Every structure is written in C-alpha cells, then in structure tokens.
Amino acid sequence: MKIPHFSLRKKIILSFLLVILLGGIITLILGSRLIRNTLISQAQDKVKHDLSSAWMVFNERVSDIKEFVSLTSERKRLEDSLKNKDYVPISECLNQLRKKYRLDILNVTDPKGVVIIRTRNPGQTGDNQSQDEIIKKALSKEVTASPQIISRELLLREGKELADKAAIEIKPTPKAAKSSKNKETSGMILKAASPILDEDNNLLGVLYGGVLINRNYEIVDRVKEMVYKGEQYKGHETGTATIFLNDLRISTNVKNKDDLRAIGTRVSEKVSDAVLKNGKSYIDRAFVVNNWYITAYEPIKNLENQIIGILYVGMLEKPYIDIAHKVMITFTFMASMLVILLLVLLYFSTNRIIDPLLKIVEATQKIASGDLSHKVEVTSTDEIGYLAESFNKMTDDLDAANKKLLEWGKTLEKKVEERTKELREMQAHLIQSEKLASLGKLAAGVAHEINNPLAGILIYSHLILEDIDKDTPYYDNLRKIVKETTRCKEIVKGLLEFARPKEPETNLVNINDVVEKALSIMETKTLFQNITIKKKYFSSLPKITADSAQLQQVFINIIINAAEAMEGNGSLTIKTGIDRDKKTIYIHFRDTGPGIPEDVKNRLFEPFFTTKEVGKGTGLGLAISYSFIRKHNGTIEVQSKAGEGSTFIVKLPVKNESKKD
Numbered sequence: 001m002k003i004p005h006f007s008l009r010k011k012i013i014l015s016f017l018l019v020i021l022l023g024g025i026i027t028l029i030l031g032s033r034l035i036r037n038t039l040i041s042q043a044q045d046k047v048k049h050d051l052s053s054a055w056m057v058f059n060e061r062v063s064d065i066k067e068f069v070s071l072t073s074e075r076k077r078l079e080d081s082l083k084n085k086d087y088v089p090i091s092e093c094l095n096q097l098r099k100k101y102r103l104d105i106l107n108v109t110d111p112k113g114v115v116i117i118r119t120r121n122p123g124q125t126g127d128n129q130s131q132d133e134i135i136k137k138a139l140s141k142e143v144t145a146s147p148q149i150i151s152r153e154l155l156l157r158e159g160k161e162l163a164d165k166a167a168i169e170i171k172p173t174p175k176a177a178k179s180s181k182n183k184e185t186s187g188m189i190l191k192a193a194s195p196i197l198d199e200d201n202n203l204l205g206v207l208y209g210g211v212l213i214n215r216n217y218e219i220v221d222r223v224k225e226m227v228y229k230g231e232q233y234k235g236h237e238t239g240t241a242t243i244f245l246n247d248l249r250i251s252t253n254v255k256n257k258d259d260l261r262a263i264g265t266r267v268s269e270k271v272s273d274a275v276l277k278n279g280k281s282y283i284d285r286a287f288v289v290n291n292w293y294i295t296a297y298e299p300i301k302n303l304e305n306q307i308i309g310i311l312y313v314g315m316l317e318k319p320y321i322d323i324a325h326k327v328m329i330t331f332t333f334m335a336s337m338l339v340i341l342l343l344v345l346l347y348f349s350t351n352r353i354i355d356p357l358l359k360i361v362e363a364t365q366k367i368a369s370g371d372l373s374h375k376v377e378v379t380s381t382d383e384i385g386y387l388a389e390s391f392n393k394m395t396d397d398l399d400a401a402n403k404k405l406l407e408w409g410k411t412l413e414k415k416v417e418e419r420t421k422e423l424r425e426m427q428a429h430l431i432q433s434e435k436l437a438s439l440g441k442l443a444a445g446v447a448h449e450i451n452n453p454l455a456g457i458l459i460y461s462h463l464i465l466e467d468i469d470k471d472t473p474y475y476d477n478l479r480k481i482v483k484e485t486t487r488c489k490e491i492v493k494g495l496l497e498f499a500r501p502k503e504p505e506t507n508l509v510n511i512n513d514v515v516e517k518a519l520s521i522m523e524t525k526t527l528f529q530n531i532t533i534k535k536k537y538f539s540s541l542p543k544i545t546a547d548s549a550q551l552q553q554v555f556i557n558i559i560i561n562a563a564e565a566m567e568g569n570g571s572l573t574i575k576t577g578i579d580r581d582k583k584t585i586y587i588h589f590r591d592t593g594p595g596i597p598e599d600v601k602n603r604l605f606e607p608f609f610t611t612k613e614v615g616k617g618t619g620l621g622l623a624i625s626y627s628f629i630r631k632h633n634g635t636i637e638v639q640s641k642a643g644e645g646s647t648f649i650v651k652l653p654v655k656n657e658s659k660k661d
C-alpha cells in the first residue's frame with residue numbers, strides 16, 4: 001500500500017504536537033512569570049518587614065543616646081559642678097562616659113546655650129548652640145533626640161579628626177542625579193539633649209551628646225546581624241543596610257568591587273526623587289553598587305520633619321532569581337517529561353485510530369483489485385468498528401451481487417446458446433418445410449395423375465380376378481397385381497392426404513371418446529394381443545371443437561407405431577388431461593418400446609421417413625398426423641431416449657380457431 005507523503009498519522013501527531021508544544025510554551029512563560037512575581041512579591045514583603053526592623057535598630061540607638069543623656073544630666077555631680085562653675089573635673093568624667101557609651105559628642109551648655117564643656121575638644125568652648133532645634137527644646141526643659149545634619153564647621157569644633165571622619169569623597173555613580181559636588185563634609189548625627197536642672201527645677205544648663213553616623217557602621221551592621229544573621233550567598237552578603245545623608249551613602253555594609261564598604265556612592269535618581277523629593281517609601285528591585293537587590297528605602301527626618309537622609313535595607317535578588325530558575329528548570333523538566341509522555345500516548349492512541357483505518361484502506365485496495373472475499377478485521381466498538389462492519393457488509397453484498405451477475409451472465413450465455421440452437425433448428429426446419437412443401441406439391445400432382453389410372457387398373461384387375469378360375473395359372477399373379485395396386489392406391493391416398501389435407505370438419509368432441517374409439521378399432525388386431533393397454537382418462541375433460549375423424553386417424557397412427565415399435569409385446573399407457581391454466585388438453589401415449597435414437601427423432605415428421613422395411617411402412621403416418629394437428633392449432637411432442645421407451649404427446653387448444661394455411 002502506498003502511504004501518502006503527509007499521512008493522516010503525521011497530520012494528527014503534528015497537530016497534537018503543535019497544540020501540546022504551544023500549550024507547554026504558554027504555560028512555561030506564564031508559569032515563569034507567576035513564579036518570579038510570586039517570589040519577588042514575597043521578597044518585597046520581607047524587605048518591607050526588614051525595613052521596620054532596621055527602623056527599630058535605628059530608633060533604639062536614638063533612644064539609647066537620649067536615655068544616656070537624660071540620665072547623665074540628672075547626675076548630682078554635674079549639677080554641683082555647674083553651680084560651682086568648676087568644669088574641669090566633670091569634663092573629664094563626662095569624657096570617660098562619652099567613650100564608654102560610644103558617643104562622638106558630649107557637651108554641656110550654660111542656660112543660654114553657650115558651650116561650657118566640650119568633652120572631645122575641651123579647649124573649644126564658648127560657642128552658642130541655642131539656635132540648634134534640639135538644644136532649643138532642652139533649654140525649654142524638654143529631653144529631645146533626633147537625627148540631624150551637622151556642618152563641618154561644627155564638627156571641626158569637636159576636633160579635626162571627627163570632621164575628617166565625616167568628610168566623604170563622592171564617587172560618580174551612573175544612575176545618580178547630576179551633582180557638581182564631589183565631597184560631602186557635613187555629617188549626620190543622632191543627637192539628644194537634656195536640660196540640667198537643680199532641685200528647684202531651675203535650668204543650670206543643657207547636656208547634649210550624639211553619635212556621628214558617617215563611617216559609623218554600628219547601626220547598619222546591627223541591622224544586618226539582627227535581620228539577616230550575616231547570611232551570605234555565593235560570597236555576597238544576602239542582606240544589606242545603608243544610611244544615606246541626603247542621597248550619599250555614609251554608612252553601609254554594601255560592598256563595592258574591591259570588597260570595601262561602598263561609602264561615597266549615591267542613590268539612583270529614581271529613588272532619590274521618590275524618597276528625598278516626594279518623601280515616599282520606595283520598594284522595588286534596584287541595582288545597588290554592583291548587584292541587583294530587592295530594596296526598601298524610607299526617608300530619615302530631623303526634628304523639624306525635614307528629610308535629611310534615607311534608611312535603606314536590601315536583599316540580594318540572586319537567591320530568589322536562582323530559586324525561580326531552579327523551580328523553572330524543574331517545571332520545564334517536568335513539562336518536557338509530560339510532553340514526551342503525551343507524545344508516546346499520542347503515538348499509541350493515533351495507532352489505535354489509524355491502524356483500523358489503514359486496514360480499511362488496504363481492504364478497499366484488495367477489493368478494487370477484485371478480491372471480494374477480503375474482510376476488515378476491526379473489533380473495536382466505536383465509529384471505526386461500525387465503519388468496518390458496514391464495509392464488510394458492503395463487500396458481502398458486492399460479492400453476492402457479483403456472483404449473481406456472473407451466474408446471470410452464464411445463464412444468459414446458455415440461453416443465448418439455446419435460442420441460437422433453436423433458431424438454427426427452426427431455420428433448418430423452415431428450409432426442410434419449404435423443400436417438403438414443393439415436394440408435396442409435386443407428389444400431389446403425380447398422385448393425382450396416377451390416382452385415376454390406378455383406380456382403373458384396380459377395378460379391371462378385380463373384375464378379371466372375379467371372372468377367372470382359381471386354378472388358372474395367372475390367378476396368383478393377378479392377385480398380386482390387385483394387392484400391389486391396392487398398396488399403391490393407399491400410398492397415393494396418403495400422399496394426397498398429406499399434400500392436400502382436407503379442411504377439418506369440426507364438431508364439439510370429447511377427446512376421451514375419440515381416443516377410446518381409436519383404441520377399440522385397434523385392440524382387436526392380432527398385433528395388440530400381447531400388449532397391455534393402460535388408460536388414464538381425465539374424466540372432466542372439456543369438449544373441444546375438432547375434426548374427430550382426423551384426430552382418430554392421428555391417434556390410430558401413434559398407437560400402431562407404438563405397437564410396432566414394441567413388436568407386439570409391452571404396455572401402452574394412454575393418459576389424457578388438461579394443463580393448469582385450463583387452456584390446453586394433452587394426450588400422452590407412452591410405450592415400453594426400444595425408444596427413438598436422436599437422429600431418427602429429428603426426422604420423425606418427415607414424409608416418407610420410415611425405419612420399417614420396404615413395403616411395411618410408407619413413412620407418411622406421422623407426417624399426416626402432424627399436418628392434421630397443426631390444422632387444429634395443436635402440437636405433437638416426442639420424449640424418448642434409446643432403450644427407455646417413447647412418449648408421444650399431442651396437445652390441443654381448448655378454444656380452437658382452425659388455421660387456414
């Protein structure tokens with residue numbers, strides 16, 4: 001069987017493959033986005049939470065300073081030394097405390113805000129701090145703490161080394177907002193101030209202290225430690241925290257390429273706009289220094305609620321991306337496995353559909369090549385099974401029709417053969433009949449001419465025979481003349497009867513009676529003495545219009561022929577009857593004689609055809625009988641086989657209209 005280039009199997013598999021692959025790809029794309037988004041949004045939730053923790057650490061530190069300043073301001077010794085204006089011993093003591101509690105600044109002012117003790121730089125006093133918002137609050141007897149930006153000038157008062165610690169070179173950052181500044185000299189401090197009061201609640205001065213955030217990593221590292229527990233991912237810190245002075249990193253644990261803290265770099269313009277300009281939180285992924293982070297930024301405000309910086313926490317995005325990748329790889333692997341499994345299933349299920357179809361196609365080809373016995377072996381109970389069943393039924397029907405057609409063809413052939421044979425016979429018969437007709441005319445002419453002289457001869461020879469004595473030597477010869485002449489006369493009579501048959505003189509006759517009469521004439525003859533005659537007459541035979549004399553002659557001739565054929569020994573069965581359609585009467589004459597050979601049978605009705613020895617038969621009996629029966633519109637049939645006896649069947653129409661031919 002020739003399989004087409006783009007077979008149905010290929011089409012089904014390819015279309016399913018297309019659907020599966022398309023479905024797979026869409027699922028993968030959507031799945032990857034979903035996984036990524038879910039993970040990122042989870043990470044963002046976490047980073048938001050982490051930022052709260054960072055604020056906690058940040059505010060805790062502010063509270064610590066505030067508490068320290070507040071507690072210290074209540075010291076009796078401080079009160080006393082202020083009252084006594086004896087600043088040196090207390091200055092030393094405060095300096096010790098400052099160092100102990102890791103403060104960068106710890107100063108005392110008088111009730112007007114003029115610095116009287118500067119623990120870090122005792123030589124530098126006398127400057128007025130009353131304009132400072134935090135100190136202003138303390139002067140009005142309020143304990144206050146807040147982040148604050150402090151200028152280099154003020155820092156220098158605390159000592160050059162602190163001012164230099166605060167000063168940071170600004171490194172160019174591609175995404176940062178444009179700025180002409182290349183150095184930041186201000187610092188951010190967490191500052192607290194507390195009033196120093198005597199027993200009567202009179203203000204003796206203000207104690208204020210603070211921690212410089214620039215290059216101070218205490219808070220950011222604590223955030224990292226507390227929130228991220230120092231986790232690392234592939235050599236990178238997982239969690240990072242930063243404090244910005246405006247947009248500049250002044251305290252961070254984000255590392256740069258050289259694995260140093262990325263101090264001096266600036267936040268991107270996008271974040272700066274959102275947080276510094278608009279005062280909003282910014283939570284999104286961001287490229288921080290040299291890695292992508294999931295970040296959260298919130299503004300740091302001073303006491304006057306002005307934005308002075310940013311607190312930031314960020315988680316390395318890579319672990320999440322890697323998880324997403326891993327999930328995606330697993331997901332892709334599983335999806336691929338599923339596709340392969342589906343393809344295998346598809347292959348088998350396609351086979352289950354295609355194979356029966358191929359069987360049907362194969363069957364159609366076999367049937368087309370003529371093998372109608374081929375059957376499609378499909379046992380499934382679905383539409384294909386039904387198709388195969390219908391197909392098999394169709395081939396069965398086709399086979400049956402074909403066989404019928406062949407049979408019909410054969411029958412037709414046989415019929416054509418039979419008809420051709422009949423036609424040939426009829427043609428031969430016709431030629432014979434024509435010949436006979438002309439011969440009959442000739443014979444009748446001759447017979448007519450010799451009939452009268454013969455009559456004369458017979459009369460005169462009879463007269464002479466009557467006149468002469470029996471002893472006369474001519475008597476025997478004369479008797480022979482009379483006998484032979486009589487025979488000649490009979491022949492001539494027969495000839496005339498055959499050639500110029502008389503028109504039947506019809507009456508209503510009972511055929512049984514005619515047969516019986518013919519028999520009664522013959523039965524007495526010696527030839528019939530040893531012949532058993534069986535009569536089977538049909539009693540209610542209708543009368544027909546016929547010439548009883550002619551019919552009687554026909555029957556006598558047939559009966560004599562039978563007796564002669566049986567040579568006087570045997571049985572003759574005579575049966576009369578009527579056909580089912582009541583249109584034809586038949587008379588059967590069945591003898592037990594030797595039968596008629598085929599060559600004789602063909603010539604039975606020819607005039608002068610006889611098998612009897614010369615002088616015994618004229619061969620006109622059946623010829624005359626035939627012409628009589630034809631005149632009655634009847635037929636004579638012969639059924640006989642050599643050795644099996646013969647049956648002559650005379651058939652006569654019940655309603656007869658005599659033929660005029």
Ligand SMILES: Nc1ncnc2c1ncn2[C@@H]1O[C@H](COP(=O)(O)OP(=O)(O)OP(=O)(O)O)[C@@H](O)[C@H]1O
Nearest residue numbers: 561562565609610611612617618619620621622623
């Ligand atoms: N019942 C029969 N059995 C066998 N042969 C028969 C039978 N009837 C007729 N024939 C054959 O048919 C021939 C022709 O018969 P038909 O009656 O025409 O002539 P015939 O009997 O020979 O002579 P005729 O009747 O003139 O005396 C017979 O010679 C005989 O051979």
Ligand SMILES: [Mg+2]
Nearest residue numbers: 557561621622
């Ligand atoms: Mg005869």
